[in-house]
Amino acid sequence: MELRQLITFKTIVEKGGFNKAAEHLGYAQSSITTHIKELEKELGRPVFDRLGKKVMLTHYGNEFLSYAIKIIELYNQSLNIDKEPQGALTLGISESLTICRIPSLLLEYKTKYPKVKLSLKSLENYDVTRSLQNGEIDIALLLEKDGWRQEELYSEKLIRERMVLISPLNVKDLSQTALYSESRCSYKSVFDEYIRHQNMDVTESLEFQSIEAIKQCVRSGLGVSLVPYFSVKEELESNKLKGEIIPQQHSSISTYLTYHKDKWLSPSIIRMIELIQNHAKTWYY
Structure with a gap:
C-alpha cells in the first residue's frame, strides 16, 4: 500500500469523482484509476461502487476512509516536526470571548507567527462538533455549562466563569x-x-x-x-x-478549549493551544 494511493482515494471522496481528483492532483485519469485498482487489490475488496457515472463509497470504503485520513495526517505530521508554524489556521470562538478576551491573544500570535494565515469564525455551540469534524474550524474556544463533554472532542476547561x-x-x-x-x-x-x-x-x-x-x-x-x-x-x-x-x-458556565480527538495538531495549532493556555492563566475570575 502506497501513500499516493491513499491520497488519491481521499481526494476522490473529497472532490466527488475520478475526473475532479485527477485535475486536483495533476494526474492523468488513467493513473487515478490505476491507484484505486491497486489499492482495492491489496485490500481484497472494493472501496467504490461504480454506478454509471456516479462513484459511491462502499460500506468498507466508508470504514477505510477514516484510517486513510489518519495515515495521511501522521505522514504530514512527521514532515512538520520542529518546523516554523505556517499555513492556515481557523479558530472558532464564542461571540462574547471575541469581544472581551481574544484581541490581545490574537495580536501576540500574529506577531510571533506571521506566516500563519489566521481566520476567525463565530461559533454556534450546538454546531461545534460538526464544525470540527468537517474541518471548518481547527480548534474552538467556547462558553458552556460546567461538565460539558462531547465524545468525539478533546476539551479542556480553562476557567469557571463568574x-x-x-x-x-x-x-x-x-x-x-x-x-x-x-x-x-x-x-x-x-x-x-x-x-x-x-x-x-x-x-x-x-x-x-x-x-x-x-x-x-x-x-x-x-x-x-x-x-x-x-x-x-x-x-x-x-x-x-x-x-x-x-x-x-x-x-455556571466555563470557557473551554476544544478540538477533535482525531485532529492532526500542526505546529501552528500547537502554538495557538499553548498561547491560549498561557493567556487563560491571567484571566480574572
Whole structure:
C-alpha cells in the first residue's frame, strides 16, 4: 500500500469523482484509476461502487476512509516536526470571548507567527462538533455549562466563569423581562435555573444574538440578564449597569478549549493551544 494511493482515494471522496481528483492532483485519469485498482487489490475488496457515472463509497470504503485520513495526517505530521508554524489556521470562538478576551491573544500570535494565515469564525455551540469534524474550524474556544463533554472532542476547561445578574441603574421596576442570548446558548439554561431557584417573577423574555445588544437593552431599562462577569466588567466599574454576583453554588458556565480527538495538531495549532493556555492563566475570575 502506497501513500499516493491513499491520497488519491481521499481526494476522490473529497472532490466527488475520478475526473475532479485527477485535475486536483495533476494526474492523468488513467493513473487515478490505476491507484484505486491497486489499492482495492491489496485490500481484497472494493472501496467504490461504480454506478454509471456516479462513484459511491462502499460500506468498507466508508470504514477505510477514516484510517486513510489518519495515515495521511501522521505522514504530514512527521514532515512538520520542529518546523516554523505556517499555513492556515481557523479558530472558532464564542461571540462574547471575541469581544472581551481574544484581541490581545490574537495580536501576540500574529506577531510571533506571521506566516500563519489566521481566520476567525463565530461559533454556534450546538454546531461545534460538526464544525470540527468537517474541518471548518481547527480548534474552538467556547462558553458552556460546567461538565460539558462531547465524545468525539478533546476539551479542556480553562476557567469557571463568574456569573452576574445585570440590571439598569435607575429603574426600580425591572419589568420582569428576562433578556437571553439565543435559545440554544449555554447562558439561557443557567439563567432559567437561577430564575427558578430565586422564584423571580419573570413574565416575558426576549432573545438576542449578541451580548452587546443585551447590555445596551439592559441599560435602557428593558429588563435583566445573566451574563459572565468578564463581559460586563467595564460597564460595572464605570457604573453603567448594576450587577449582582451569583453565588458559586449555583450553576455556571466555563470557557473551554476544544478540538477533535482525531485532529492532526500542526505546529501552528500547537502554538495557538499553548498561547491560549498561557493567556487563560491571567484571566480574572
